[in-house]
Amino acid sequence: MFVGYLTPLLLSLTVLVRGQLQTGFISIDCGSPVNFNFVDVDIGISYTPDGAYVSTGINNNISSEYAYPNNPNLAYPLSDLRSFPDGNKNCYTLTPAAAKGSLYLLRASFFNASDVITTEIIGASVSDTISVCLVNKGLGIPFISALELRPLNNSIYGTELGSPVSLVLFQRFDIGYTNGIGRCNDDIYNRIWSPYNSPSWNIVSTSSEINSNENGYRAPLEVIRTSAVPHNGSDRLEFSWTTDDDASKFYVYMYFAEVQ
Incomplete structure (x- = not known):
């Protein structure tokens, strides 16, 4: 079980490596039929049904008008879900290979x-x-579409706490990067990256190889190859964001590479 919660801002680049990423991964297609296994050929990851991880809940399919293939941009595991109409708390139990003391990325x-x-x-x-665990807070029946666990290098994403x-x-x-959102084929941690640019920036990129494997963060080359500089070389690159909770503490992780 994870304990403690902080909110970081992660600025960078990430996604996935075909065939290399499976070690230690748990990828669950929540609500899928028994014995049904799905392989995402774009990223080379296998998804399994959730029956081995949870004993409660009901399998459901979403409306066909929103599902694949009518919606080809929707990831296949999101075409079904498991809902929990009974009980205040229903839990999935994961047993990763590395287990106690190891660092993980958990995505729902x-x-x-x-x-x-x-x-x-x-x-x-x-x-x-x-x-x-999915908890009923009186706002409707809890449900989940997909659950993923990814082992990380224990040396990264540390805090002073x-x-x-x-x-x-x-x-x-x-x-x-300005086109789309998703996972890179060379990200061994299977992180999801969002494109970001500013009207006051110039985009610069390179097709050359960049060594991004010198530390545990392993920023994918696909992300490292694109970057930004200010229109005016003497200006600054600035980021800003807002939060609903004044007590939130943010951790910012930034990656830099010389691409020119």
């Missing part, structure tokens, strides 16, 4: 009509199992 996805909501937390497991402290993802940006 929820598809409601045309909106995909994805939440991420990074933290160290304090036991050999990790419980992911020590362990066990968890980081909740605020944003993860691919600076200088």
